[in-house]
Amino acid sequence: MTEIKGENYTVIYDSNLATISFQGSLRLGGMSEYQPILDLLNDILSKNLPTMTLDLQELDFLNSSGISMLSKFIINARKHQVSQIIIKASANIPWQGKSLKNLQRLLPILQLEFS
Amino acid sequence: MKNSHTINQNESKFLAQIALLKQQVEELKIENSDLEMTLLTIIEHGDAMEAQLEEANKQLHAEINEKKIAEAKLKTMIEAVYQQKEDLEIIIETLTEHGDIIDTQLLEELNEVNNLATIDHLTGLANRRHFDQSLTDEWRRCLRENQPLSLIMTDVDFFKLYNDHYGHQMGDGCLTQVAQAIDHSIRRPADMAARYGGEEFAVILPNTNTEGAFNVAVKIQDTVARLKILHADSKVSEYITLSLGIGTLIPSSDNSPIQLICEADRLLYIAKQKGRNQIIY
Structure with missing residues (x-):
């Protein structure tokens, strides 16, 4: 288990499930503050796991730098020719519907699961 | 006497003809030699030209190959740049739409907070x-x-x-x-x-x-x-x-x-x- 924790958010990586869970509100200031999270994601990517899951169901808020960080990660995943990436999202959180579908345009094999 | 004189005359003519022929033979020999020289020159020139053309051809092929490689590299680069352009366009679109949605979400939250701050929870009237x-x-x-x-x-x-x-x-x-x-x-x-x-x-x-x-x-x-x-x-x-x-x-x-x-x-x-x-x- 690896954990990055801030005032209003938690990012936890569960290696047994190959799942990174995001919770709370991510309002970090700029890409530099998102770098530790992006590094964690890219580290997991470099392990070449058969499946990697991002659980965003409890991520209520993500600012623009945050979605930019996710976009960069998805482009990196495409370069790595990753076999499967699943994003678990919540239909009750307004931003997730549209923004995450756009990420699918960057990586068509990206699997979006809305609860 | 007359016969003897005639013979001498014929001999002279004959000798003159021989001399002329000899001269002609010499001239022909020179011509032949010139022609042989010319032919040799032409052949050598041809060989040189052929070698030169072959060399030029090789160079041309090498240049074509280089150009093809450069063209392929350029194509790869253009494809990469195009991919980056497409990615950036998607990212810009994502960021813009994300910003709009977040804006709406925040406004709704603000309205909710405002309501909570101005409405009496029990009765629903103004507080x-x-x-x-x-x-x-x-x-x-x-x-x-x-x-x-x-x-x-x-x-x-x-x-x-x-x-x-x-x-x-x-x-x-x-x-x-x-x-x-x-x-x-x-x-x-x-x-x-x-x-x-x-x-x-x-x-x-x-x-x-x-x-x-x-x-x-x-x-x-x-x-x-x-x-x-x-x-x-x-x-x-x-x-x-x-x-x-x-x-x-x-x-x-x-x-x-x-x-x-x-x-x-x-x-x-x-x-x-x-x-x-x-x-x-």
């Missing part, structure tokens, strides 16, 4: 804070327009006894019904009903004189009476009743919203002193 702000705003507006401003202060009669008799849960239900009755009794958009505190409610009536305010107060009383909320311990009725005080003033530099509240409160107090279930103005 005391919202009432204070609205009264100040309406007081200023009526001051500018030189219009009367009325305020109804009202109290549920013997509410403490109601609570003691029926319990707090019923008490809350009673307050909610009374609040709705008050809210349904006002019509104009600028009129505002608020929970002032406990079982006390207030109604702000801009551009309304005492007579208009009295009509609203009567309507409130009637609406509450029609609810027929049983009140076994009331000393004035078997149902829930209200006492109401109406204050009216034309805002000026000599008065203030506090004065209006004090006046309506004072008249409410008199209504209670006089036996409750009545309107004093």
